[in-house]
Amino acid sequence: MRRVAIVGIGHTKFGVRNASLRELAFEAAREALEDAKLTIDDLDSLIVGIVSAEFAKMVSPGAQIAEYLGINPKGSMRVEAACATGSAAIRAGYMTIASGLSDLVLVVGCEKMRELSTQEGLEIMSKAADTKWEYSFCCTFAGYYAMLANAHMKRYGTTEEQLAMVGVKNHSNALNNPYAHLHKKINIDDVLNSKMVAYPLKLYDSCPLSDGAAAVVLASDELANKFEEPIWISGLGVATDTASMMTRESYTEIRGATLAAREAYKYAKVDPSDIDLAEVHDAFTIGEILAYEDLGFCKKGKGGELVEEGETEIGGKIPVNTDGGLKAKGHPLGATGVSQAVEIVTQLRGEAGKRQVEGAEIGLSHNVGGNGQYIFVTIYKR
Amino acid sequence: MIIIEFEAFSILSHTKVNDFVNFLEKGKIIGTICKKCGKKYFPSVTDCRKCLSNQFEWVELDNKGKLETFTMISVPPSRVQDYIPPSYNFNHYLIGIIKTNEGFRVMGWIRGLKLEDIEIGMDMKCKPLIFNRRGRKRVTIELIPLK
Numbered sequence: 001m002r003r004v005a006i007v008g009i010g011h012t013k014f015g016v017r018n019a020s021l022r023e024l025a026f027e028a029a030r031e032a033l034e035d036a037k038l039t040i041d042d043l044d045s046l047i048v049g050i051v052s053a054e055f056a057k058m059v060s061p062g063a064q065i066a067e068y069l070g071i072n073p074k075g076s077m078r079v080e081a082a083c084a085t086g087s088a089a090i091r092a093g094y095m096t097i098a099s100g101l102s103d104l105v106l107v108v109g110c111e112k113m114r115e116l117s118t119q120e121g122l123e124i125m126s127k128a129a130d131t132k133w134e135y136s137f138c139c140t141f142a143g144y145y146a147m148l149a150n151a152h153m154k155r156y157g158t159t160e161e162q163l164a165m166v167g168v169k170n171h172s173n174a175l176n177n178p179y180a181h182l183h184k185k186i187n188i189d190d191v192l193n194s195k196m197v198a199y200p201l202k203l204y205d206s207c208p209l210s211d212g213a214a215a216v217v218l219a220s221d222e223l224a225n226k227f228e229e230p231i232w233i234s235g236l237g238v239a240t241d242t243a244s245m246m247t248r249e250s251y252t253e254i255r256g257a258t259l260a261a262r263e264a265y266k267y268a269k270v271d272p273s274d275i276d277l278a279e280v281h282d283a284f285t286i287g288e289i290l291a292y293e294d295l296g297f298c299k300k301g302k303g304g305e306l307v308e309e310g311e312t313e314i315g316g317k318i319p320v321n322t323d324g325g326l327k328a329k330g331h332p333l334g335a336t337g338v339s340q341a342v343e344i345v346t347q348l349r350g351e352a353g354k355r356q357v358e359g360a361e362i363g364l365s366h367n368v369g370g371n372g373q374y375i376f377v378t379i380y381k382r
Numbered sequence: 383m384i385i386i387e388f389e390a391f392s393i394l395s396h397t398k399v400n401d402f403v404n405f406l407e408k409g410k411i412i413g414t415i416c417k418k419c420g421k422k423y424f425p426s427v428t429d430c431r432k433c434l435s436n437q438f439e440w441v442e443l444d445n446k447g448k449l450e451t452f453t454m455i456s457v458p459p460s461r462v463q464d465y466i467p468p469s470y471n472f473n474h475y476l477i478g479i480i481k482t483n484e485g486f487r488v489m490g491w492i493r494g495l496k497l498e499d500i501e502i503g504m505d506m507k508c509k510p511l512i513f514n515r516r517g518r519k520r521v522t523i524e525l526i527p528l529k
Contacts (some may be wrong), residue, residue: 119460126459133425135393137477138462154502199454310480354480382440
């Protein structure tokens with residue numbers, strides 16, 4: 001198999017955007033191509049990651065995006081793995097190049113979530129859980145993560161304050177990320193006093209609904225070496241679990257994350273202690289605490305202490321979500337995994353400005369689909 | 383035989399396990415057991431993942447167990463208007479999952495408890511509930527504390 005590197009990155013401002021899905025995709029693609037000093041004509045194929053075309057009032061959105069980007073008649077397809085779609089799209093791009101089918105692939109992750117009302121958006125997302133058996137109990141994704149939080153708090157003594165600390169840290173990091181949806185410094189009391197969404201998760205434990213896109217240009221090793229600073233995809237792990245909460249073995253971990261991480265570490269021949277920074281799936285603050293544990297940054301049950309000790313801040317043992325995470329940067333579903341890759345590449349190139357992790361060589365992304373049914377862990381090296 | 387539609391329980395109506403809702407209406411929560419290899423399933427399935435057989439029998443669940451986890455939804459999705467049982471508060475309702483003595487996990491609406499009274503690990507039972515909502519018959523499952 002051929003090695004694959006990221007040679008260009010692009011990112012739109014996340015937030016409520018007066019722009020259509022295809023226009024958002026173009027913004028990110030243009031930036032990625034300009035970063036790589038390439039044009040559309042140089043590309044061999046396109047992979048588009050979008051979770052739900054329902055958000056953008058269409059079906060088969062990949063084709064409409066391919067047309068707007070001017071990729072026709074070259075090959076293109078859409079990839080979907082719930083909220084881990086962006087990482088699935090990068091994996092698909094990786095496979096396309098590693099297999100020899102293409103040499104230069106553009107991967108665009110995007111989602112247009114604010115065309116619809118919040119209520120309509122929540123309804124669409126609810127259908128990413130088990131629609132046959134659990135839909136009628138009117139749980140939301142906040143509710144599913146809240147169930148994990150309550151189980152974790154009961155078993156390990158994790159506190160609402162520790163959950164809040166994740167939100168405070170990520171909001172603080174987002175202040176230095178111009179692409180972030182939310183630029184608002186908050187403290188622990190702001191989180192604890194914010195509106196309850198699904199006990200124990202509050203408004204500031206939850207990511208916003210955002211529009212946005214992110215893009216990367218992937219290249220085969222022989223091409224990548226001609227670029228100034230290729231960042232190599234050196235490990236990939238993927239695992240799945242049930243969409244149905246009723247058939248889960250455990251509510252105190254995301255089992256698939258533990259498995260996907262193990263696979264990615266083995267592939268990249270690294271240990272958790274080798275990781276210089278991580279981008280993890282903090283759609284809800286408990287998600288970040290579970291990620292610390294499932295990725296092996298601390299023992300199971302010790303995630304709350306890890307954030308409390310400041311070890312996941314920039315300057316700590318393992319900085320996490322230096323760009324603000326889903327929590328503050330925003331979570332345009334299909335864009336998120338690609339956005340995580342963009343942040344890691346920015347950091348490994350040493351271009352992250354005020355949020356730079358000094359001397360970062362190895363970065364990891366952890367992207368969870370739905371309430372844990374898809375998990376992609378990807379490791380990037382300079 | 384279809385007495386009531388699966389849609390009384392779910393967003394979907396076409397399924398090979400429509401009898402699940404017929405049994406709910408009779409007060410029973412049922413799973414399935416594979417006739418060939420004996421593997422037991424809840425939620426009900428007609429197809430065995432272990433041996434690929436499509437021969438199954440209905441089996442009633444032991445309805446007692448312990449609360450595994452829960453939440454209180456305070457920002458509800460809009461479908462709550464269609465599915466919430468009477469006597470539950472639209473804006474703050476408790477739902478949870480119990481693990482039955484047989485090891486199955488059952489989701490349901492938590493009845494008769496306030497947030498501060500709930501404790502993971504408490505003894506509870508699951509029980510069918512039949513009600514009308516917006517002119518439609520609904521069947522669902524409630525979780526009720528065992529005194």
